[in-house]
Amino acid sequence: MLEQFKKHLNKFITVSDGEFEAIAGYFEMQTLKKKENLLTEGQVCKASYFVLEGILRKFFINEKGVQQTTEFAIENWWMTETFSYINQTPTEFYIQSVQASQVLIIRQKAYDDLLEKHPVMERYFRMVYQKAYAAAQMRVKMLYEHSREELYRQFLKNQPAFLQRVPQYLIASYLGFTPEYLSEIRKKNFS
């Protein structure tokens, strides 16, 4: 499984076998069952998660008591709650496995040490956050621009892999509509 992370790293930076071994020492591996929480509302986020296998999602519980999904992470994506992590304030989010998953965890102290000892990882995480910010910026644009139905069509176009793998009710939660409404739209799109 670490071989996968090494391959991923080498898409962004150049790391020798020796240095990778040292870097890997800062990470822990964890196996998750379906719907296991890595973070719950009220906790302070003190780690980042890299998906080796499976899917994670981030959600919050809205005023109506409904889970609102804001983000998914599949293989080779990072997931964390950066606002709580940076400010060390209680989070308003949950991070949960959608299906049985395997993740690499890097805790805050290990992250800080890693960046100090291996500055090449500053470059890697700068690129990761730059990409994550770019994606979030486009997501803000989508939320302004499109009707719910258009959001679904865009999602269908851009993220077909998700639609195959993520349960319908979570897609609905991500797009901000009820499972019933999603089912209606699907019928319309496929008929």
Add this chain to the structure above:
Amino acid sequence: MLEQFKKHLNKFITVSDGEFEAIAGYFEMQTLKKKENLLTEGQVCKASYFVLEGILRKFFINEKGVQQTTEFAIENWWMTETFSYINQTPTEFYIQSVQASQVLIIRQKAYDDLLEKHPVMERYFRMVYQKAYAAAQMRVKMLYEHSREELYRQFLKNQPAFLQRVPQYLIASYLGFTPEYLSEIRKKNFS
């Protein structure tokens, strides 16, 4: 003006006077009139902008032909269109000065060279993007969670400095409603 950027940098990293002088050489300074475009729809974004004085905003033109503001940057904030910048694809956004402004510009080639020669700047930009991503994540949450009127109240609470400085019609554009509706809400909140 460069003294201001040095002070800002030293909040994140430690840079000697000599190294700062070398770093500063990668930036250009530009003075903008009110409503001057740094980026327009269809261009490829090839630079990042650091606000020394004034305000920038990012917007796109929606299907109804209306400008939809998605982001502001005041003093000591960065502004760029990261998606277009990373992928070198035509942007769907504009970046424009709200008032007469002064910015530091770093162009893509200079940025790449800077990071190669001064790895400490990888650390700085990693932190900048980490913060920008955290802000965007909370913005996505707000867009899901709140009614337009609540968005205004949150904005009033969290960003009083913007309300003083940014024209009403741009606040309305950021929050996604018409100037008339904003005026109505304001009357209700202040009466």
